[in-house]
Amino acid sequence: MSAQIRKIAVWVEETHTEMGRPIQPPTRKAVAVAVIANPFAGRYVEDLTPLMDIGAELGALLGARCVAALRIEPGQAESYGKAAMVGENGELEHAAAILHPKLGAPLREAVESGAALVPSSKKMGGPGQDLDVPLGHKDAAYVRSHFDGVEVRLNDAPRANEIMVAVAITDSGRPLPRVGGLTHAEAVGKDGLR
Known part of the structure; x- marks a missing residue:
């Protein structure tokens, strides 16, 4: 791996009840986070290809960690997302380089498909x-029951010369979804929309 990884954290969030109602089976979200050295911290670099390559490595690594944490077969994953936070000596484009050109394909391999775009966010920040x-x-962006998010935080990351990269995968949608739209069972997954 070309990334200099300082730390990896993985956890699973389960929701068993919502508004006093049992959730059976519980909704589950797995998140895997890598804290890496930013090779371009403190300087402007035109060619961000090395960060793009790191993104591909992390898409595979973090996607596989999430699937393993959920203890599911890759094809049982239902939703996904990605995010990155650069420390103060980086720039937002460093997060974009990790997330966009190459991270998606290996993440899709980790979940055995993925016709829909991988939702993403990027920001600058500091430890905690x-x-x-x-x-x-x-597979289908119109499945509203899976519009969701998960928050991650590490008390010591990202440091000034680091980037914190997160991938999340679920085996379900939100608890008690009821805003209509296409359902998971109705999704075809050919155009990324339906």
Whole structure:
């Protein structure tokens, strides 16, 4: 791996009840976070290809970690998302380079498809700051029950010369969805929309 990883954190959030109603089975979200050295911290660099390549490596690594944490087969994943936060000596474009050109394809391999765009967010921040990872259905963007998000925070990341990269995967939608739209069961997954 070309990324200099300082730390990886993985956890699963389960919701068992909502508004006093049991959720059966519980809705589950897995998040995997890598804290890496920013090779371009403190300087402007025109060619961000090395960060794009790191994005591909992290898409595979973090996607596989999420699937393993959920203890599901890759095809059982229902939604996904990605996010990155650069420390103060980086620039927002460093987060964009990690997330956009190459991270998606290996993440889709980790969940055995993914016709829909991978929702993403990027920001600048410092240690202990929250990073929101947006979530959407992996095959059909119109599945409203899977519009969601998960918040991640590490008390010591990102440091000034680091980037915190997060991938989230779920095996379900939101608890008690009832805003209509296409359902998971109705999704075809060919055009990324329906």
